[in-house]
């Protein structure tokens with residue numbers, strides 16, 4: 001009997017998948033990938049002109065895409081959005097909870113409104129989208145949710161508000177996977193590291209200026225691409241990940257493996273193996289040898 005692979009060109013045929021933040025960057029790229037694999041994609045964001053453009057691109061490529069503007073921080077608007085999308089397109093099979101962002105700022109300079117804005121964008125908004133999609137559709141039909149986090153586990157200067165929100169979303173991912181598994185709903189997350197997305201351009205050159213330095217602190221020696229994040233999202237939504245739920249997949253070229261280890265990493269490239277431990281172990285240990 002011929003082996004039937006789960007990877008097929010029409011992997012998401014018959015599925016309707018919401019992509020928040022689908023008008024730009026990683027969201028746009030993910031929407032293109034899902035549409036190319038047969039999904040009907042529903043793009044959500046605040047700015048209609050961005051969403052309209054991406055929907056048109058997908059249609060030109062022969063895919064199916066629709067859009068609806070919504071600020072995901074507005075509870076009533078999110079309820080109406082999800083109800084309207086279901087009324088028009090039927091059950092929702094997937095949610096890519098990708099919308100988000102922040103403004104880099106040291107903690108001491110962030111005011112309450114600014115902190116809450118970033119928490120509401122990256123944590124509350126994701127919760128509202130997931131809850132509504134679950135309550136209105138996935139609790140009855142099953143489905144898949146992928147949340148967007150960011151690789152800030154070790155703390156990230158200038159990103160205190162965003163890091164707090166992403167850590168919250170990490171815990172939300174696990175709890176939702178726990179609570180909603182009975183209904184056949186998988187909930188996972190992706191945590192990208194440094195990605196050259198169009199969203200990074202909003203930092204007015206600040207990101208581009210530090211790319212050479214950042215690259216040095218990524219074991220793979222480069223920053224990532226939008227499509228490398230999209231590929232991970234598509235995997236988590238796909239049947240290939242059918243028994244994966246409550247997981248966070250890092251897409252960071254191993255950058256999160258620990259800043260404390262960097263001096264050792266450098267040494268392992270520059271010193272001979274024999275000299276390596278002598279040069280870097282504390283003197284007290286050397287004396288015992």
Ligand SMILES: CCCCCCC/C=C/C(=O)SCCNC(=O)CCNC(=O)[C@H](O)C(C)(C)COP(=O)(O)OP(=O)(O)OC[C@H]1O[C@@H](n2cnc3c(N)ncnc32)[C@H](O)[C@@H]1OP(=O)(O)O
Pocket residue numbers: 100101102103104105111113114115117118121150159193197199200202203206207
């Ligand atoms: C260079 C290092 C980068 C490290 C990145 C680490 C990995 C993460 C990467 C990414 O996420 S890539 C890019 C993602 N996209 C964005 O970040 C988009 C750009 N950001 C925004 O649009 C906003 O920051 C937002 C939070 C997503 C939403 O802003 P919104 O339009 O709702 O808020 P505002 O009305 O503009 O502001 C409300 C409130 O927030 C404070 N505030 C906002 N911007 C600033 C700022 N630049 N500096 C200081 N404070 C800011 C402030 O309290 C605002 O209130 P008012 O002062 O306007 O009353």
Ligand SMILES: NC(=O)C1=CN([C@@H]2O[C@H](COP(=O)(O)OP(=O)(O)OC[C@H]3O[C@@H](n4cnc5c(N)ncnc54)[C@H](OP(=O)(O)O)[C@@H]3O)[C@@H](O)[C@H]2O)C=CC1
Pocket residue numbers: 020021022023024025026027044045046047048050070071072073098099100101102121125148149150151191192193194195196197198199200202
């Ligand atoms: N690039 C990177 O290195 C990394 C990115 N991330 C995260 O990945 C996600 C995508 O980022 P990226 O593609 O890089 O950047 P973008 O800025 O291009 O994408 C963010 C999207 O979120 C939408 N959005 C923001 N706030 C709201 C809101 N309140 N309601 C609805 N939509 C909203 C924006 O649409 P609109 O303007 O229409 O509101 C925009 O399309 C973000 O959550 C980002 O923080 C995480 C780690 C690393």
